[in-house]
Amino acid sequence: MIETQEKQERAILLGVELQDTENFNMSMEELVSLAKTAGAEVVASYSQKRDKYDSKSFIGSGKLAELKDLVEADEIDTVIVNNRLTPRQNSNLEAELGVKVIDRMQLILDIFAMRARSHEGKLQVHLAQLKYLLPRLVGQGIMLSRQAGGIGSRGPGESQLELNRRAIRNQITDIERQLKVVEKIAKPFVKNVWTQTLLRLV
Known part of the structure; x- marks a missing residue:
């Protein structure tokens, strides 16, 4: 009998570094570990420096277009955001990218659910x-x-x-x-x- 393993979700990690953000790189590295714990295959990390989060889509329109190209080119299943998204940002990102988008909080709760x-x-x-x-x-x-x-x-x-x-x-x-x-x-x-x-x- 041949056993088949469940396909790993291919994920891109997304973070925004504000001017007053501390330990941003460490936080992104931690997100990699959390994503792998949840069973994701981390394909890439993508970040942007901004003065503030975009209220509609979290990142700027130009970076969002770049991210969409990466999602399509690398056949990404999930985008995991290092910050806590508002419902509006979450919905807009999913609509634009066409894939599942979860934030850090959802990822942590998912790991708790597993354990x-x-x-x-x-x-x-x-x-x-x-x-x-x-x-x-x-x-x-x-x-x-x-x-x-x-x-x-x-x-x-x-x-x-x-x-x-x-x-x-x-x-x-x-x-x-x-x-x-x-x-x-x-x-x-x-x-x-x-x-x-x-x-x-x-």
Whole structure:
């Protein structure tokens, strides 16, 4: 029997260095490590120096055109942004580039989802993902990057995240209810690492 390995997502990393940005190169190197941990094949890193982020597309129009050419030439599946994108920037980048775009926060939550083991840990990660994704849904709640699956859309236990607004709100309510039950039976002196870490991130 021949086993086939799941195809790695080919990714380009994108970062913007502002004048007051500290340790930018180190941050980009860390992003490479995070992307590989999530299972991506990092094809290239692309950066731009700016006075401020473009409110519409994060990077300037000229650099965006260059990035689009790279995405097409290198058959890129995913663009991973080193900064936290606004819903508008995320949507505009995906529309222009035609591929999935995720930011650093989504990448980190995706890694947490892969590594969550306990029932409570999985609930906490899933809750954090849903709360982060909800304001990023466009139209009727379908976002291009989530349709593609893979990195950025994995839920604990390898399930795909549900992307309907009403369904997400219902899931959030249900998970919060489940967590209250878990917290009641948990030992008071046990500190939950997932809770502390995710509260700092989201």
